[in-house]
Amino acid sequence: MTERLSPRAATFGGLLLWFAVLGGVLSWTVHALAAWSIDELTCEAGHDELAGFPLTGAIALAVLLPAAGAVAALGVSVLAWRRTRADLPEGGEQSVGRAHLLAFVGLWLNTLALAMIVLGGVAALVLSPCQR
Amino acid sequence: MPSSTTERGAGPGTEVVERLTAEWAEPPTLRGWFSTVDHKRIGRRYLVTAAVFFGFAGFSALAMRTQLAGPEAEILSPGEYNQLFSMHGTAMIFLFSTPMLFGFGNFLVPLMVGARDMAFPRLNAFGYWVFLFAGLFMWASVPAGAAPNGGWFAYVPLTDERHTPGLHLDVYTLGLLFLGISTSAGAINFIVTSLKLRAPGMSLNRVPVFVWAIVATSFMVIFALPVLNLDNALLFLDRRFDTRFFDTDRGGNVLLWQHLFWIFGHPDVYIIVMPALGIVSAVLPVFCRRGIVAYPLIVLSVVAIAIISFGVWVHHMFATGLPQLSYGFFSAASTIITIPSGLQIFAWLATMLLGRIVVRVPFLFVVGFIVTFVIGGFTGVMFALTAFDQQTTDSYFVVAHFHYVLFGGAVFPILAAIYYWLPKISGRMYSERLGRYAFWLIFVGMNLTFFPMHVSGLLGMPRRVYTYPGGLGWDPWNLLATVGAYVLGLGLLLVAVGVVHALRRGAPAPDDPWGGDSLEWATSSPPKPYNFPVLPRVHSLHPVWDPRTAESTGPGATEDRILTDGRQTLFTSELDGRYERAVRMPEETLKPLVAAIGLLTVFVGLLFAWYWVAAAGGALFAGTLAGWLWPAHRTPEEAGVPA
Amino acid sequence: MTERGEGILTAATRPTGLATEEPVGRSTGWWGVMLFLTTEGTLFAALFGSYFYLRFQHGAPWPPDGIRQPELLLPLIMTAVLVPSSLPVLWAEAGIRQGRRWQLRAGLFGTLVMGGTFLGLQGVEYSGILREYTFTTNVYGSLFYAITTFHGSHVAVGLLMVCWLLVASLHGSFGPHRYERVRIVAYYWHFVDAVWVAILFTVYLSPRL
Numbered sequence: 001m002t003e004r005l006s007p008r009a010a011t012f013g014g015l016l017l018w019f020a021v022l023g024g025v026l027s028w029t030v031h032a033l034a035a036w037s038i039d040e041l042t043c044e045a046g047h048d049e050l051a052g053f054p055l056t057g058a059i060a061l062a063v064l065l066p067a068a069g070a071v072a073a074l075g076v077s078v079l080a081w082r083r084t085r086a087d088l089p090e091g092g093e094q095s096v097g098r099a100h101l102l103a104f105v106g107l108w109l110n111t112l113a114l115a116m117i118v119l120g121g122v123a124a125l126v127l128s129p130c131q132r
Numbered sequence: 133m134p135s136s137t138t139e140r141g142a143g144p145g146t147e148v149v150e151r152l153t154a155e156w157a158e159p160p161t162l163r164g165w166f167s168t169v170d171h172k173r174i175g176r177r178y179l180v181t182a183a184v185f186f187g188f189a190g191f192s193a194l195a196m197r198t199q200l201a202g203p204e205a206e207i208l209s210p211g212e213y214n215q216l217f218s219m220h221g222t223a224m225i226f227l228f229s230t231p232m233l234f235g236f237g238n239f240l241v242p243l244m245v246g247a248r249d250m251a252f253p254r255l256n257a258f259g260y261w262v263f264l265f266a267g268l269f270m271w272a273s274v275p276a277g278a279a280p281n282g283g284w285f286a287y288v289p290l291t292d293e294r295h296t297p298g299l300h301l302d303v304y305t306l307g308l309l310f311l312g313i314s315t316s317a318g319a320i321n322f323i324v325t326s327l328k329l330r331a332p333g334m335s336l337n338r339v340p341v342f343v344w345a346i347v348a349t350s351f352m353v354i355f356a357l358p359v360l361n362l363d364n365a366l367l368f369l370d371r372r373f374d375t376r377f378f379d380t381d382r383g384g385n386v387l388l389w390q391h392l393f394w395i396f397g398h399p400d401v402y403i404i405v406m407p408a409l410g411i412v413s414a415v416l417p418v419f420c421r422r423g424i425v426a427y428p429l430i431v432l433s434v435v436a437i438a439i440i441s442f443g444v445w446v447h448h449m450f451a452t453g454l455p456q457l458s459y460g461f462f463s464a465a466s467t468i469i470t471i472p473s474g475l476q477i478f479a480w481l482a483t484m485l486l487g488r489i490v491v492r493v494p495f496l497f498v499v500g501f502i503v504t505f506v507i508g509g510f511t512g513v514m515f516a517l518t519a520f521d522q523q524t525t526d527s528y529f530v531v532a533h534f535h536y537v538l539f540g541g542a543v544f545p546i547l548a549a550i551y552y553w554l555p556k557i558s559g560r561m562y563s564e565r566l567g568r569y570a571f572w573l574i575f576v577g578m579n580l581t582f583f584p585m586h587v588s589g590l591l592g593m594p595r596r597v598y599t600y601p602g603g604l605g606w607d608p609w610n611l612l613a614t615v616g617a618y619v620l621g622l623g624l625l626l627v628a629v630g631v632v633h634a635l636r637r638g639a640p641a642p643d644d645p646w647g648g649d650s651l652e653w654a655t656s657s658p659p660k661p662y663n664f665p666v667l668p669r670v671h672s673l674h675p676v677w678d679p680r681t682a683e684s685t686g687p688g689a690t691e692d693r694i695l696t697d698g699r700q701t702l703f704t705s706e707l708d709g710r711y712e713r714a715v716r717m718p719e720e721t722l723k724p725l726v727a728a729i730g731l732l733t734v735f736v737g738l739l740f741a742w743y744w745v746a747a748a749g750g751a752l753f754a755g756t757l758a759g760w761l762w763p764a765h766r767t768p769e770e771a772g773v774p775a
Numbered sequence: 776m777t778e779r780g781e782g783i784l785t786a787a788t789r790p791t792g793l794a795t796e797e798p799v800g801r802s803t804g805w806w807g808v809m810l811f812l813t814t815e816g817t818l819f820a821a822l823f824g825s826y827f828y829l830r831f832q833h834g835a836p837w838p839p840d841g842i843r844q845p846e847l848l849l850p851l852i853m854t855a856v857l858v859p860s861s862l863p864v865l866w867a868e869a870g871i872r873q874g875r876r877w878q879l880r881a882g883l884f885g886t887l888v889m890g891g892t893f894l895g896l897q898g899v900e901y902s903g904i905l906r907e908y909t910f911t912t913n914v915y916g917s918l919f920y921a922i923t924t925f926h927g928s929h930v931a932v933g934l935l936m937v938c939w940l941l942v943a944s945l946h947g948s949f950g951p952h953r954y955e956r957v958r959i960v961a962y963y964w965h966f967v968d969a970v971w972v973a974i975l976f977t978v979y980l981s982p983r984l
Binding site for chain 2: 794798803806811814828832913920921949
């Protein structure tokens with residue numbers, strides 16, 4: 001590995017790897033907080049709409065947007081995992097091995113996060129929002 | 133790398149060792165005992181102190197089991213019983229599990245990453261003193277008859293001033309706030325140590341699983357503990373100064389306590405179990421004579437559990453009447469989190485399957501862990517079904533479940549760790565025969581104590597009752613559990629006897645009695661004050677099995693990893709462990725102790741409403757801190773000021 | 776430069792791009808203060824979360840019991856005093872990097888004056904509001920005083936730290952090679968400022984939404 005990158009590209013690459021690792025779980029965090037607080041607080045106040053917007057629609061948005069984020073992170077992590085696979089043998093460039101491990105962790109984290117968001121979406125399809 | 137890579141250093145000759153000893157050894161005086169900043173001594177103190185608190189909490193449990201042996205017993209009054217079960221839970225969670233595991237972390241993390249101390253040695257000493265004082269602060273309330281009595285999660289409105297007058301819950305809130313300072317400081321120290329002080333070459337893919345686990349735990353502490361602190365602060369304000377956070381007559385809300393408590397509380401289950409899982413991943417492969425199977429998956433599992441555990445708290449509140457759909461979001465997380473947890477179990481099973489097993493006492497405890505933890509995990513999965521949870525909540529079934537999880541998930545690994553690292557910590561071998569007796573007594577006793585509780589719980593016995601009427605079908609199960617508790621107590625006593633026996637009579641331990649793979653086995657038993665005469669260079673996940681690492685500490689070692697000029701260790705880069713620079717480490721000092729005494733004064737003052745005393749303690753704390761962090765005087769040239 | 780003629784994205788997704796170490800080269804002090812501020816920030820986040828939880832569980836009207844909407848004039852003046860107080864700290868830090876000790880001292884002094892003014896204004900605000908309601912009146916009063924006092928105590932601690940730095944700088948301990956403590960206090964001060972902006976939104980502006 002002798003190729004050199006501009007500092008901007010290098011920093012961007014480093015940050016992109018972190019998006020590949022944590023993007024999915026961050027999306028899930030947004031989903032869980034948004035969907036839960038919208039549902040809980042709106043129902044508690046006795047409404048089934050949020051500022052004129054139907055509650056089911058708001059919850060659907062709180063499922064679909066984070067799901068898109070998790071899918072994007074999943075895509076990047078698969079790419080990063082494949083790109084860093086090249087020289088894994090012991091004694092090779094340690095950063096590439098490290099990036100490969102992080103991309104692998106990200107790949108599965110994103111998959112788990114996506115699964116949780118989808119399961120939450122399924123719950124929203126099955127249950128009416130304020131049923132107790 | 134500095135230019136000295138090509139220069140050949142002296143290697144760890146006697147002259148080097150003498151200079152290192154002169155720099156790092158602490159005087160064997162009384163003052164030296166109080167002023168130490170050596171992570172190994174502090175780690176040992178954590179272990180011993182936490183074990184003593186475990187003993188107190190264990191005796192509380194024995195007293196309760198004696199009371200429950202038969203119906204209508206009157207050994208303990210209801211008030212005493214309430215205090216005992218509250219202190220038992222609170223102490224086991226906060227004063228035993230986490231500090232015990234942090235004790236192992238303190239001793240082992242710098243050794244495993246190949247450093248000479250923690251990143252902040254004085255903060256480390258401060259953390260220990262705060263832990264000790266907070267523990268004494270809470271336990272002192274028991275003989276005074278003012279111990280916490282609202283259960284370990286202290287739900288309001290039961291615990292507000294109107295329903296529980298007296299100091300009981302003030303001891304709880306203030307004690308946990310006090311202790312939280314120690315835990316947070318320890319967590320920050322672990323993360324920074326693992327990020328910056330790893331041996332050169334130890335990129336993230338070569339970090340031992342135990343260190344990953346401690347770091348993940350520390351991140352959970354960083355995010356979870358402030359929520360508990362807030363909760364306790366609000367309750368203290370409500371009780372002492374009549375604020376209205378939990379007062380429903382004035383617009384407050386009691387569910388806020390539960391939400392905040394479990395936002396902390398569920399991650400806390402993993403804060404306790406995660407380092408213990410790290411211990412298993414360190415111990416088990418060594419007795420299978422191979423490296424751990426699926427290291428990347430285990431790292432994934434550690435990271436995933438640390439994150440997802442923050443999204444499951446509502447599953448402790450399935451019986452509180454929230455909308456079904458909000459349960460749905462949390463059920464999703466509660467179900468998915470079983471995947472990473474299961475991954476670790478399968479990785480360990482595969483390691484055993486592919487390895488050549490050598491059965492020694494630490495391995496026995498690891499197997500005991502797997503069996504009990506899987507049973508606890510199985511009942512845990514049952515709770516993810518909201519309908520089942522609503523039937524069994526607050527019954528002895530829950531008590532059985534979390535004792536399988538916590539005794540299986542934390543105490544068994546801790547016992548494995550005691551036997552596994554005792555040779556390293558003390559330089560002595562334990563008696564194998566005594567250890568095996570202890571294991572079988574504990575394993576049988578544990579199951580005899582907690583398995584019958586599943587049955588009595590399903591038969592409807594509620595938890596936290598100080599006695600019960602006969603003839604409900606609960607009697608035989610309770611008697612069994614009590615017999616089990618005494619067997620268990622005997623087994624734990626044998627562990628203590630085994631440790632004392634090893635310290636007094638044990639054969640001297642070799643540096644690497646087990647053929648372990650991580651760096652603590654690359655140094656002497658017990659390690660010298662400077663840990664490593666030469667800081668090793670790491671080339672793989674198993675540095676001790678790697679001849680290149682041994683070579684790096686041999687005669688060809690370079691001066692930039694020996695560092696005999698003052699107390700020094702190395703900074704390496706965060707992710708890849710590239711050599712950055714040598715840094716100075718602080719000398720021993722009494723300031724951490726004085727600062728902790730200042731905080732103790734603050735909390736005692738707050739407890740008894742002596743606010744001037746509290747203010748004086750605060751001033752002592754702030755003044756000590758100001759001196760502690762005071763920058764050394766430097767001439768303009770040293771500071772780099774242009775003339 | 777391999778990425779000449781190709782996009783930054785292509786370059787960044789090469790193995791060397793993805794394997795770039797980020798973050799890198801920070802000191803233990805930097806990591807320590809960042810983690811400390813993370814845990815402090817979580818504490819404030821939980822406090823604000825509790826505010827909204829209690830508010831929405833309470834329902835309208837908010838503030839309850841006939842308490843008027845919070846006045847905005849004084850808090851906005853306080854904002855105008857506290858938020859810009861980060862600038863003298865930045866200026867002081869920039870000064871010591873260049874070895875200008877006078878600039879460090881002057882900047883710290885400026886921060887001290889602005890932070891002290893903020894606390895004084897908070898006292899003025901309390902003296903007015905305490906006549907209307909206290910922290911025992913109802914949950915709104917408890918939340919208002921708990922949040923603002925907790926933040927105010929952080930400002931007070933920050934001021935103590937700035938005083939401490941000022942004394943140390945008069946002592947002559949800092950220079951371009953030795954200014955990490957200045958940076959750490961500066962981070963803390965910026966954090967306290969940022970929290971105030973969140974308080975302005977939560978406590979003062981959100982009841983009007």
